[in-house]
Amino acid sequence: MILSIDTFSDTLGIAVIKDHRVLIKETIGKTKPFSELIITRLDKLFKDFQLNKEDIVALVVNKGPGSLTSLRVGITVVKTIAYSLKKPVYSYSSLDVMAYKYRCFNGKIISAINAGKGEIFLREYLSNNFEVKPVSDIKLEKQSVLENKKDGILVVKNINISGKNVFHILEDLSVEGAFYSLKNHTEEDIFKLEPLYIRGL
Numbered sequence: 001m002i003l004s005i006d007t008f009s010d011t012l013g014i015a016v017i018k019d020h021r022v023l024i025k026e027t028i029g030k031t032k033p034f035s036e037l038i039i040t041r042l043d044k045l046f047k048d049f050q051l052n053k054e055d056i057v058a059l060v061v062n063k064g065p066g067s068l069t070s071l072r073v074g075i076t077v078v079k080t081i082a083y084s085l086k087k088p089v090y091s092y093s094s095l096d097v098m099a100y101k102y103r104c105f106n107g108k109i110i111s112a113i114n115a116g117k118g119e120i121f122l123r124e125y126l127s128n129n130f131e132v133k134p135v136s137d138i139k140l141e142k143q144s145v146l147e148n149k150k151d152g153i154l155v156v157k158n159i160n161i162s163g164k165n166v167f168h169i170l171e172d173l174s175v176e177g178a179f180y181s182l183k184n185h186t187e188e189d190i191f192k193l194e195p196l197y198i199r200g201l
Contacts (some may be wrong), residue, residue, distance in 0.1 A: 001055040003081070004178035007034050007074030008066030008094045009113070009157055013172025014041060016051065017179075024049060027171050034073045042077075056087055060178040063091040064196035065121040065138060066113055071195035079190045090181035091188045093196060095123040095138060097177045098155045098169055103132045108152025114159050118143055121198055140198050 001023075006013035012034050016024040024045055028037060046053060061078040064071045075091075082089045095111040102109055109125040109132065120143050124136040146154060146161055154161070157169045180186075 001051070002058050002060060002178055002182070003056050003078075004060040004174040005038070005074045005078055006062040006172040006174040006177060007038070007070040008062045008064055009070070009172070010067075011172045012037055012041070013174035014038075014045065015174035015178055016045070016049075017175070022175055025175055027174075030070075034070050038073060038077055053081075053085065056081070056085055058088050058090060058182075060090045060092070060174075060181045061193075062094050062097075062173055062177055063193065064094055065115070065198050066094050066195075068195055068197060075193060075195060079193060082190050089188050089190050089193060090178075090186050091193060092173075092177045092181045092184075092186060093123075093138070094157070094173060094177075095121065096132075096134070097173045097180050098157065099123070099125040099127070099132050099134075100180050101169075101176055102153060102155055102167065103127055104129055105153060109155060110146075110149055110152060111155045112146060112159055113157045114143075115140060115198075120146070120159060122146075138196065138198055 002017040004015040010030045012028040014026045059078045059082050098111040099109045105127050106129045113121045115121050122141050123138045125132050125134050154166045
């Protein structure tokens with residue numbers, strides 16, 4: 001059983017996956033800080049579905065970019081559970097998984113997340129109907145740069161933009177992120193795992 005947690009945006013995502021099937025998928029709007037929600041929600045899910053924490057074989061977490069405070073909560077919870085159960089942790093970048101959702105597209109993909117202050121986190125990719133490869137580093141840009149991105153598709157989260165080539169991510173990435181991480185073997189050292197902090201680069 002794999003426990004996946006995503007706290008990169010304004011929704012808390014929790015997924016439990018077993019034998020390549022999604023057993024539980026819960027998305028919760030941020031009515032209060034995730035630090036006040038996540039433990040009680042996990043406890044309730046495990047009780048409601050009669051799950052045993054000892055059955056967890058791995059954990060997955062979104063490491064951003066996104067809301068730094070929220071990411072720290074998700075990562076800290078995952079690291080704590082992994083350490084107590086002596087289980088591996090896998091992580092993924094929110095921008096990578098946003099692009100991966102559209103891997104059947106043939107061409108250029110740009111993933112972008114609202115970073116506040118009129119800025120966005122952005123990364124560019126090329127897709128060949130099967131595989132998505134990054135062709136840029138993660139950048140912090142003014143939101144206005146998206147106005148000139150007409151080729152390919154834009155995959156965005158919490159950005160007020162419209163167009164025929166714009167696709168909005170409305171939920172969390174807990175399920176897609178888990179499958180992406182396991183496929184790409186993105187295991188982390190839990191003592192070194194931290195949120196991606198792009199502003200400081």
